[in-house]
């Protein structure tokens with residue numbers, strides 16, 4: 001069936017026709033729903049006075065049901081229209097053992113021929129579609145909930161269909177033909193992150209479809225598709241577990257609002273709803289219930305970039321260590337053992353002995369300390385009731401409830417946190433100003449103590465947690481995430497792209513917090529040309545990286561007399577970019593102060609400054625810092641001020657690496673004075 005290009009073209013027309021008919025049917029259904037809805041509302045309005053409460057509830061429910069069905073129809077229409085533009089991207093002719101081959105067309109959504117009750121297009125997430133990503137011609141198998149289906153792939157074909165027209169088709173003997181991938185990667189960037197369904201690679205597919213891992217850690221080199229894969233994985237899980245997980249049950253912890261905006265199109269493109277997203281700082285503010293103000297991660301990194309403060313670095317280093325987490329845990333035990341001022345409790349004529357109280361507190365050792373008081377109070381009430389042989393008065397009950405917390409010497413979690421530093425003999429490691437403004441490194445330690453003492457359950461409804469930029473979070477932060485989100489997790493990042501080497505976590509470190517984690521390493525890099533990848537390797541070498549064979553111009557490193565001349569040259573580069581046909585140019589500086597300075601000089605309607613307060617990603621020319629550019633990509637990147645004066649510390653080196661790895665096709669570094677030493681390798 002459909003062997004030649006001509007036959008495929010004709011078949012495409014047939015499918016488009018069926019899609020058009022399906023759209024028409026949905027339109028008719030929507031019209032019918034809205035007529036019925038209007039009619040129902042009118043009926044209720046007119047008969048309101050004669051209806052009792054039960055009638056009203058039933059009518060309300062029926063309206064809600066109709067509205068819901070109507071919404072579902074609108075969603076379906078949107079999907080059908082999208083399919084009309086590009087119904088499928090792949091086909092395989094699969095012959096299950098002992099049966100003849102049938103063509104399986106694979107697209108972004110499934111499409112059923114309602115008359116024939118036959119799938120004309122399979123969703124890329126359907127079990128059978130995994131054949132397309134996992135196998136070449138010949139023997140193949142796929143797993144269904146009912147078991148493994150074995151057989152052979154007799155034909156494998158890829159299509160590029162745009163605006164309903166077949167641009168090309170390609171029969172492939174190898175797994176996801178390189179030509180199509182190359183074409184995709186050579187394209188100019190879109191304004192937002194895009195889907196990669198047509199060219200998902202085998203190792204990526206394994207991550208996307210992994211159903212077993214309770215914690216999946218993806219450690220991948222720059223541009224290896226970690227973020228793309230994580231989002232496709234979410235789409236897959238939403239499809240696979242559609243009865244039990246909805247988009248609202250998933251939470252993405254994202255580094256900043258611009259990144260959240262940048263990735264926001266992917267799931268809707270894949271036909272899923274928008275996923276809730278939260279920054280670490282928002283989470284912190286929520287958990288501290290606005291009792292404290294605190295430095296943000298961005299401010300911490302900027303402080304490190306702007307001046308070298310050995311004591312500040314020492315505080316960050318310590319609080320990012322495993323030792324810190326285990327010391328906090330030891331301190332919690334210490335509190336239990338020493339913060340009680342035990343005394344017999346007298347209620348009326350009954351004396352509740354210390355031994356009874358201690359034994360009860362021990363019984364509940366799994367319950368967070370401050371939650372135990374209520375449980376022990378109940379036991380004490382029972383004890384007193386039995387001893388007195390009568391029911392207790394409300395006054396007596398309250399006395400018991402009030403008396404127990406008084407046994408414990410706790411004023412506030414912050415006092416306790418202060419005590420901790422005295423206990424470890426390092427009071428100098430806590431720096432709190434008069435206004436109790438916390439340093440970023442203290443925020444999650446304080447939250448951790450709160451969770452351990454009070455047991456917060458605010459996020460129990462989340463069923464899957466996605467954490468991007470995992471290298472930027474410390475063991476204490478992971479301990480908080482682990483207790484707060486007992487659900488499955490996907491955690492991804494790249495330790496080479498840390499913006500704060502004093503607090504970076506590698507996959508190995510994260511495995512210590514989540515020993516049950518499945519760790520995958522992705523070494524193939526898709527974003528940048530070979531030349532750019534090789535250049536970035538000079539800054540932070542990784543001998544295991546596998547760059548894709550795609551070429552472009554050599555990165556340029558250009559010296560100017562001074563910074564004004566540099567900016568003038570960048571102005572000319574911007575003009576060149578504007579006529580180049582590329583979509584995005586990132587001018588990536590080390591600090592926000594430098595970015596602001598560059599913006600002052602380069603200001604124009606198409607030039608945007610991205611700061612830590614920005615909320616949206618913009619197309620065109622963006623001036624920002626390496627920290628904020630993390631996770632983003634640009635057709636072309638310019639790194640100004642790449643001098644030895646600007647890039648000299650470990651933090652600076654990370655920034656330079658992040659900045660250079662944002663470039664897809666072209667990279668230019670400008671400097672004046674002496675060139676940074678990080679490029680000498």
Ligand SMILES: Nc1ncnc2c1ncn2[C@@H]1O[C@H](COP(=O)(O)OP(=O)(O)OP(=O)(O)O)[C@@H](O)[C@H]1O
Nearest residue numbers: 196199200201222223224225226227228526527631
């Ligand atoms: N299988 C694929 N097919 C087509 N494009 C891909 C594929 N995998 C990755 N890419 C592209 O590679 C680029 C990098 O992907 P992504 O941003 O997800 O990587 P990352 O590992 O999160 O990067 P980084 O850590 O450097 O921010 C994107 O343009 C993405 O579309």
